[in-house]
Amino acid sequence: MTSTTVPQGPPKRRRDRAAREREILEAAERIFGERGYQGTSMDDVAAQVGVSKPLIYQYYGSKDGLFLACLARLRGHLLDTVADAVMAAPDAEDALYAGFLAWFRFLDEHPQAWSVLVDEGMLSAGPAAEATDEVRAAFIELIAQMVRMNLPAGRPVDDDEVQIVAQSISGATERLAIWRTRAATPPTPEKVARTLQDLLWQGLHTLKTT
Amino acid sequence: MTSTTVPQGPPKRRRDRAAREREILEAAERIFGERGYQGTSMDDVAAQVGVSKPLIYQYYGSKDGLFLACLARLRGHLLDTVADAVMAAPDAEDALYAGFLAWFRFLDEHPQAWSVLVDEGMLSAGPAAEATDEVRAAFIELIAQMVRMNLPAGRPVDDDEVQIVAQSISGATERLAIWRTRAATPPTPEKVARTLQDLLWQGLHTLKTT
DNA sequence: GTCCGGAACTTACTCGTAGTAAGTTACTCG
DNA sequence: CGAGTAACTTACTACGAGTAAGTTCCGGAC
Incomplete structure (x- = not known):
């Protein structure tokens, strides 16, 4: 029983950068669209994607950067x-x-x-x-x-x-x-x-x- | 020599509400004009007027309220x-x-x-x-x-x-x-x-x- | 005068969110 | 297998909006 320990439902683990960027962008479009710029926090977007905030910063630089994208x-x-x-x-x-x-x-x-x-x-x-x-x-x-x-x-x-x-x-x-x-x-x-x-x-x- | 203790340079002490509101509004117009809405903090405005932040909140309710005024x-x-x-x-x-x-x-x-x-x-x-x-x-x-x-x-x-x-x-x-x-x-x-x-x-x- | 009520004003916080430093995990290619 | 690197996280700092609770001063009543 070396492995097979935690077979989570959604098998969403590491993806390559391009795929993640797309995923983040789609979530951001949706949330910005629903709640507006001010009403959206980076934590919201991160949680929605199921990823941590710094990753978004690494890919998009800033909240403005994400919004601009x-x-x-x-x-x-x-x-x-x-x-x-x-x-x-x-x-x-x-x-x-x-x-x-x-x-x-x-x-x-x-x-x-x-x-x-x-x-x-x-x-x-x-x-x-x-x-x-x-x-x-x-x-x-x-x-x-x-x-x-x-x-x-x-x-x-x-x-x-x-x-x-x-x-x-x-x-x-x-x-x-x-x-x-x-x-x-x-x-x-x-x-x-x-x-x-x-x-x-x-x-x-x-x-x-x- | 009962009084005459602290004759500060600027004799700007308590003013009545209407006067203070005008003073705050003028400062706010100037600072919002220079730095924009995002770039202006309530502390900035308060400092400029020489007054504390909660006073502005008492008079204008919120940052949006001040801006709207x-x-x-x-x-x-x-x-x-x-x-x-x-x-x-x-x-x-x-x-x-x-x-x-x-x-x-x-x-x-x-x-x-x-x-x-x-x-x-x-x-x-x-x-x-x-x-x-x-x-x-x-x-x-x-x-x-x-x-x-x-x-x-x-x-x-x-x-x-x-x-x-x-x-x-x-x-x-x-x-x-x-x-x-x-x-x-x-x-x-x-x-x-x-x-x-x-x-x-x-x-x-x-x-x-x- | 002096006492008191309320208006003007302040200190010292909480809370939420943008942004970051430093470290950890997993994939890949020799 | 082992090293290098890309993907990712935890655990923070900084700062600004907004607030609770108190303090100071003025003006009128007696």
């Missing part, structure tokens, strides 16, 4: 979804609508992912701020490209204006998403996307005349 | 400034521009006030969330009223659409403000206000035909 993954996923919708649209006008629609639908379908994204404002201080800006910047860039699609090719583009418009759209869609989650009976994604498109479509053309 | 005051100030500019404008088109301009100018002139306002996202958890929503709701309402000013009186107003537009504008202006503080050479308030107005003005009229 979640954020980057989720936002990447969202970005892909929206970008696909935009690319699939037949023309610029449809692309605008399709992009908005994909955005709001994704957030309806992944509510806890969205909770994480909302909390990104959390990291406004510290070196994490730049990281979140980078993550968001990919989105702004997608929007900026869509905006440029609307401008005739020959004209000189005022980059400041493109930036202003892209930032505006980014801010508008984020606030609308937050508002929809809080509202008692939020309008459908279609309705919101349609209204936004109506609001912006004409104005986007005035840029080229400036 | 700052927030409400600053946002009220900002709201008044923008509302005044909107009201003073001769027509709806000017009102839109004037409102945006007042907003961006105020934030340029009160950078640390703005830092506090940016951090409000911080309070996405807990009972403080509703309070910040209330504070923001006043702004949304101002915008919604401006939007309604653009619609002909006789038509039935789609309240959902008005809300969507108001939320969008609120989100756009907030994100633009954040972007301007981070950008190396941000465009002038006039430029941003002008571009935003161009972007939105035409679209605002399409609402009435929906």
